[in-house]
Amino acid sequence: MGESPSTILIVDDEERIRRILRMYLEKAGYVADEADDGSAALSLVEQIDYDLVILDLMLPEMDGIELCRRLRERQQVPIVIVSARGEQADRLRGFEAGADDYVVKPFSPHELMYRIRAILQRARSQQEKAGESRAAPAAIAYSDLLIEPLAHRVTVGGNVVELARKEFxxxxxxxxxxxETFSREDLLRHVWNDASVQRDARTVDTHVRKIRKKLFQRSPAAAGLIATVWGWGYQLCATDQNVQNG
Known part of the structure; x- marks a missing residue:
């Protein structure tokens, strides 16, 4: 099953602008909600965990800067300000209030969709990294191979193996x-965070070869843990594992 579509809140007092934004967002595959003032926006945010908020500055009752601050106090939802105020001082106020991006009206809907997609991808990557960090054990041991994520250290039989960052x-x-077997494309996505997989898949082969060579210098058995699954990719073969939590 694919990922659920991102849900985006549009906050603007101009119905025409909300209609245009909603049309482009839904065409891009997002789910869009609307609010015409700050109070309505805050009420919706209390009920729904939005993935991103598009925010106008010139709103009735509560201006966009104040709304941006209040949203930022509640959660770390990405905020894109879309405003007719294009002066540098306005932009700075927006970023100081917690905005992630600032787009000046009139704007290109296609450019705005590109910016939104980039922000959502970045936010998703950060969430995945945070989740992996929380779940990561303090050390993983396979026979005489010891991997210590927090120390960024690999040892074989007590001897340190110097690995480059991406090798580690x-x-x-x-x-x-x-x-578990991973294709080269899977590894590019998970390890290099290259969602477009435009990087040459041979990059993975090169790194695997370097890792094996460095492990082999300490222990042929440790090097042999990384197995090539022909026609598919790579896996770490292990019958025993010792996980040490921090």
């Missing part, structure tokens, strides 16, 4: 999912 990240990811 790749080995760590495979170790967190023993006996």
């Amino acid at each position: 990240d790749l080995l760590h990811f495979l170790a967190l999912h023993p006996n």
